[in-house]
Amino acid sequence: MTIKLAMISPDSLPVPAVKGGAIQLGIQQIIDENEKLNMLDLTIYSIFDEEALAASEKYQNTRFHFIKSTNRSFTIKRINNVLNYLNIRHRFDVNPGYTKSLCEQLSQNRFDTIIIKNMVRFVEPISKITTDPIWLQLHNDNLNNCILRCKPIYRACRKVLVNSHYLKKRVLTIENARSEDVLVHKNCTDIHSFKKEQHSNEIKELKNKYKIHDDDIVILYSGRTVPEKGIKELIMAVKKLPENLKFKLLIVGSKGFGKKVTNIYLYKLKKIAGSISHKIIFTGFVQYHDLPKIHAISDMAVVPSIWEEPAGRVITEAMASGLPVIVSGSGGMEDYINKESTIIVRRGKAFVDNLSSEIKRLMEDKRLRERMGKAGQEFVKRFDSYIYYEQLIEFLKRQKGVF
Incomplete structure (x- = not known):
């Protein structure tokens, strides 16, 4: 019927x-x-x-x-x-x-x-x-x-x-x-579209576009650029990383899904970046069909929300791409994660310091990144x-x- x-x-x-x-x-x-x-x-x-x-x-x-x-x-x-x-x-x-x-x-x-x-x-x-x-x-x-x-x-x-x-x-x-x-x-999640191997031919071109070197570890944030998403805290966390670590932080998204709206928060973020602004790339709005390509050049994803995030689409997209994920575990996120593929950094006074430590741990351990990425690809099949x-x-x- x-x-x-x-x-x-x-x-x-x-x-x-x-x-x-x-x-x-x-x-x-x-x-x-x-x-x-x-x-x-x-x-x-x-x-x-x-x-x-x-x-x-x-x-x-x-x-x-x-x-x-x-x-x-x-x-x-x-x-x-x-x-x-x-x-x-x-x-x-x-x-x-x-x-x-x-x-x-x-x-x-x-x-x-x-x-x-x-x-x-x-x-x-x-x-x-x-x-x-x-x-x-x-x-x-x-x-x-x-x-x-x-x-x-x-x-x-x-x-x-x-x-x-x-x-x-x-x-x-x-x-x-x-x-x-x-x-x-x-x-x-459209799991097939986010498989990294679907976009292997475009990785070099995209890295050149964003001036990402082959030895850079790419940290991905994907979502709206609004205060509750915790982007300020993420930037503060990567500023604490040792100077010898080579990385790029990709901040992908805008405030209004591509609409031209004034975003004073974005100006604040760029000011906070300060001395490491050359390591932070604000892509602005990216069409959804291009997001899997962005994931394909990334090494990990961070979802640092400081509000009660209702759910976790960006988490499952990262998993489908084979990326290890660091989350704040707020709101409904825990319905979309497991311990094999995801690191939870709880909010609180030490949030920025702990977030920085976990990012550093993943940056320094390629095998851990690969193991978590594979576990995420298996787990995400249920979505x-x-x-x-x-x-x-x-x-x-x-x-x-x-x-």
């Missing part, structure tokens, strides 16, 4: 995931698996984008509804820009016209299930225009007992999907939330896109009473 599913992407980036974005990439992998297995009658609701529209035309088993972002008022734009500039998180609806258009389109169709991806503010408006079961799939800590109107939002959802046990615990802080209605659906798709199908069948 085919399940009729609507999946609603956040209104920040489009699907197909032509501009990246962790949530959009997860949707993309569901779409790609459905092209092969066709177990879903799948409809995607996404913000309009010319490139995404063109990319959508190749899919046979998915319908796409693209919604154009309406012109926001000058006041809303101004407030949003100021909050982003100051790195202040907010949850008010900065695009009410988009929400209205989305609801209008949804009201014209019926589905077995509607999955809202991470957009808590969509739940109540959508629940008012349909009786179809709504599932909220969380990728961030957006629904807990501290969130305004958390109870009615939770009650409007038939199920809540989360990508780590940490997020499940957070949702269960809501009064009368039931464990059986909060399902853990861990992130997936394959196919397993992610199959688990979603299983969850949906249970709701319909089909086993």
